Amino acid sequence: MDKELIVSWMEAGMIQVPNLLLRKYKEIGLDEKDLTLLLHICTFIESGNGFPTPEQLAERMTVGSDECSGMLRKLVQMQLLSIEEGISEDEIHFEKYSLSPLWLRLADELKFEKKQDDLKNTMHEES
Amino acid sequence: MDKELIVSWMEAGMIQVPNLLLRKYKEIGLDEKDLTLLLHICTFIESGNGFPTPEQLAERMTVGSDECSGMLRKLVQMQLLSIEEGISEDEIHFEKYSLSPLWLRLADELKFEKKQDDLKNTMHEES
Amino acid sequence: MDKELIVSWMEAGMIQVPNLLLRKYKEIGLDEKDLTLLLHICTFIESGNGFPTPEQLAERMTVGSDECSGMLRKLVQMQLLSIEEGISEDEIHFEKYSLSPLWLRLADELKFEKKQDDLKNTMHEES
Amino acid sequence: MDKELIVSWMEAGMIQVPNLLLRKYKEIGLDEKDLTLLLHICTFIESGNGFPTPEQLAERMTVGSDECSGMLRKLVQMQLLSIEEGISEDEIHFEKYSLSPLWLRLADELKFEKKQDDLKNTMHEES
Numbered sequence: 001m002d003k004e005l006i007v008s009w010m011e012a013g014m015i016q017v018p019n020l021l022l023r024k025y026k027e028i029g030l031d032e033k034d035l036t037l038l039l040h041i042c043t044f045i046e047s048g049n050g051f052p053t054p055e056q057l058a059e060r061m062t063v064g065s066d067e068c069s070g071m072l073r074k075l076v077q078m079q080l081l082s083i084e085e086g087i088s089e090d091e092i093h094f095e096k097y098s099l100s101p102l103w104l105r106l107a108d109e110l111k112f113e114k115k116q117d118d119l120k121n122t123m124h125e126e127s
Numbered sequence: 128m129d130k131e132l133i134v135s136w137m138e139a140g141m142i143q144v145p146n147l148l149l150r151k152y153k154e155i156g157l158d159e160k161d162l163t164l165l166l167h168i169c170t171f172i173e174s175g176n177g178f179p180t181p182e183q184l185a186e187r188m189t190v191g192s193d194e195c196s197g198m199l200r201k202l203v204q205m206q207l208l209s210i211e212e213g214i215s216e217d218e219i220h221f222e223k224y225s226l227s228p229l230w231l232r233l234a235d236e237l238k239f240e241k242k243q244d245d246l247k248n249t250m251h252e253e254s
Numbered sequence: 255m256d257k258e259l260i261v262s263w264m265e266a267g268m269i270q271v272p273n274l275l276l277r278k279y280k281e282i283g284l285d286e287k288d289l290t291l292l293l294h295i296c297t298f299i300e301s302g303n304g305f306p307t308p309e310q311l312a313e314r315m316t317v318g319s320d321e322c323s324g325m326l327r328k329l330v331q332m333q334l335l336s337i338e339e340g341i342s343e344d345e346i347h348f349e350k351y352s353l354s355p356l357w358l359r360l361a362d363e364l365k366f367e368k369k370q371d372d373l374k375n376t377m378h379e380e381s
Numbered sequence: 382m383d384k385e386l387i388v389s390w391m392e393a394g395m396i397q398v399p400n401l402l403l404r405k406y407k408e409i410g411l412d413e414k415d416l417t418l419l420l421h422i423c424t425f426i427e428s429g430n431g432f433p434t435p436e437q438l439a440e441r442m443t444v445g446s447d448e449c450s451g452m453l454r455k456l457v458q459m460q461l462l463s464i465e466e467g468i469s470e471d472e473i474h475f476e477k478y479s480l481s482p483l484w485l486r487l488a489d490e491l492k493f494e495k496k497q498d499d500l501k502n503t504m505h506e507e508s
Contacts, residue, residue, distance in 0.1 A: 003358050003361040003362065003365070003386070004241075004358070005234055005237060005238060005241075005384070005386065005387060006357050006358070006360070006361040006386060006387065006390055007354045007357045007358055007361075008237050008241060009145070009147070009234070009237065009387055009390065010272075010353075010354075010357045011354070012145065012146050012147045012150075012237070013145075013146045014143040014144060014145050014146060014270055014395070015143070015144050015146060015149070016141040016142070016143060016144075016268055016270070016397055017141060017142050017143075017144050017166065018136070018139065018140075018141050018264075019139050019140045019141060019142060019170050019173075019174075020136070020139045022142070022163075022166055022167060022170050022187065023139075023170075023187060026187060026188065026189055031189045032159045032160045032162070032163040032188065032189060033159045035159070035163055036149075036159040036162055036163065039144065039149055040149060043146050043149050043150075046146075047146075048302075060149065060150060060153060061153065061159065062153055062158045062159060099264075100261045100264075100265070103260050103261045103264045104257050104258070104260070104261055106260070107132060107136070107257040107260040107261075108257065110132060110135050110136065110139070111132060111257070114131075114132075114135060130259070130485050130488040130489065130492070131485070132257070132259065132260060133259060133260065133263055133484050133485070133487070133488040134481045134484045134485060134488075136260055136263065137480075137481075137484045138481070141268070141397055143270055143395055143397070145391075175429075226391075227388045227391075227392070230387050230388045230391045231384050231385070231387070231388060233387070234384040234387040234388075235384065238384070258495075259488060259491060259492060259495075262491050262495060263399070263401070263488070263491065266399065266400050266401045266404075266491070267399075267400045268397040268398060268399050268400060269397070269398050269400060269403070270395040270396070270397060270398075271395060271396050271397075271398050271420065272390070272393065272394075272395050273393050273394045273395060273396060273424050273427075273428075274390070274393045276396070276417075276420055276421060276424050276441065277393075277424075277441060280441060280442065280443055285443045286413045286414045286416070286417040286442065286443060287413045289413070289417055290403075290413040290416055290417065293398065293403060294403060297400050297403050297404075300400075301400075314403065314404060314407060315407065315413065316407055316412045316413060361386055361390070364386060364389050364390065364393070365386060368385075368386075368389060
C-alpha cells in the first residue's frame with residue numbers, strides 16, 4: 001500500500017506557480033481568492049479541461065458559483081485572463097481559457113522592476 | 128533586453144504546488160487566504176528564509192500582519208504547519224516552519240480516497 | 255515581441271524531475287541515455303501522446319531508432335517502465351507508457367535509505 | 382512509516398526542466414551526458430551548493446571525474462554555462478555556476494522558431 005501512495009501522489013501531479021505571481025498578485029490588483037481561482041484554472045487546463053464552468057471551479061473553493069462567475073468576469077475585464085475560441089478537429093466549436101495575458105502582465109512587471117534597478121545602479125555610480 | 132527577460136523569469140523561480148492541495152484545501156478546513164499563506168511560506172523557505180515574520184508575509188498579501196499572525200497560529204493548531212527548532216553550525220538557536228504536517232495530511236486524504244475507490248470497485252464486482 | 259517570448263516559454267511548459275531520480279539513476283542501473291529517454295517519455299505523456307514511437311523519441315536524441323527500441327525494451331525488462339493497455343471511449347484499443355514502476359522503485363530506494371539512517375542513529379545512541 | 386515517505390519525497394524536492402531544453406539540446410550540440418550534467422548542476426545549485434566539483438558531479442554519473450571536467454570545460458566554451466565570481470558577506474571570494482547562458486540560448490531558439498512560423502503563415506496567406 002504505502003509505496004503506491006507515492007505513485008498516486010506523482011500521478012495526481014503538480015502545477016508550477018511562478019514565484020513572480022506570488023510576489024506581484026497584490027500589486028496588480030488581485031486578492032487571494034482571485035489568485036487561487038487562477039491556479040484552479042491552471043490545473044483544469046493541465047488535466048485537459050480548458051474551459052471549466054463556474055460550478056466546477058466553485059466546488060473546490062469557498063465561494064459560490066455566482067461569486068465565481070463574477071470573479072471570472074472581472075479577471076477577463078482586467079485583461080489577466082482571456083477566452084479563446086476555436087474549432088476542434090471534429091469541427092466542434094469550443095472555448096477555452098488562456099493565461100497568456102497574465103504571463104504578459106508579469107513580464108511587464110519584471111521589465112519595470114529591472115528598469116528601476118538599472119536606474120538605481122546608474123544613479124549610484126554617478127553619485 | 129528581451130531575451131534577458133527569460134533569464135530573469137527563470138531566476139525568479141517557480142514553486143511546485145501539488146494538485147492534491149488545490150483539490151483538497153477546502154475539505155481540510157482551509158480557505159483561499161490560508162492556502163495562499165502556505166504558498167508564501169513555501170517560497171520563503173525555498174529562497175532560504177525558513178521563518179518569515181507575519182509582517183514579511185502580510186506585505187505580499189491583502190491582510191494585515193495581525194490577521195496574518197492569527198492565521199499562522201490557526202494553521203499550527205490545525206496541525207498543518209509546524210515550527211521546528213534547531214541549533215545552526217555557528218551555535219545560534221533558530222526556528223523554521225515545516226510543511227511536513229501538511230504533506231502528511233494530504234497523504235491521509237489520498238489514502239482515504241484510494242480506500243473508498245477500492246471499496247466501490249469491490250462492491251461493484253460482487254454485485 | 256519580447257514579452258511574448260515569456261508567453262511562449264510558459265506555454266512550452268516544464269516537466270518536474272524528482273531530485274531523487276537524478277541522485278539514484280546510476281544506482282538502479284541506468285545511464286544518462288536511459289535517464290534522458292525516461293524524461294522524453296514524460297514530456298510526450300504530458301503533451302497528450304502516451305505512446306511515442308521509437309522514431310519520435312530518437313528524433314530528439316543522439317541515438318538511432320533501433321538503439322532507442324532496445325533501450326525501451328531494456329527499461330521494460332528492468333521493470334522501470336510499463337506498457338498499459340486500454341480501450342478508449344470510442345472503443346479503440348490503445349497502449350500507453352506508465353512511469354509508475356519507476357516511482358515505485360524510487361520509493362523503495364527512499365525507504366531503504368531511511369532505514370539505514372534510522373539504524374545508524376540507533377547504533378550511535380547506543381554506543 | 383508509509384505516509385512519511387510522502388514527506389521525504391516532497392523534501393527531496395524536484396527540479397523544473399523546461400520542455401524546450403529537452404526538445405532542443407540535440408540541436409544546440411549537446412548529447413544526453415551533457416544534458417544530464419546540466420541537470421545535476423541545477424540540483425546542486427538548488428540545494429545551496431553553487432559550485433560542485435567534477436568529483437561530486439561524476440559521483441552521480443556514469444562518467445569519471447576527468448571526463449566530467451572536460452565536459453564542464455566544453456559547456457563553458459560553448460557558452461551554455463558560465464562561472465560567476467563574487468565576494469560573500471564574510472568577505473570570502475567564491476565562484477558559482479550560472480545557467481543563464483543556457484536559458485538565453487533557448488530563448489534564441491524560441492525566437493527563431495517563432496520567426497519561422499510567422500514567415501510560413503505569411504507565405505501561406507499570400508499564396
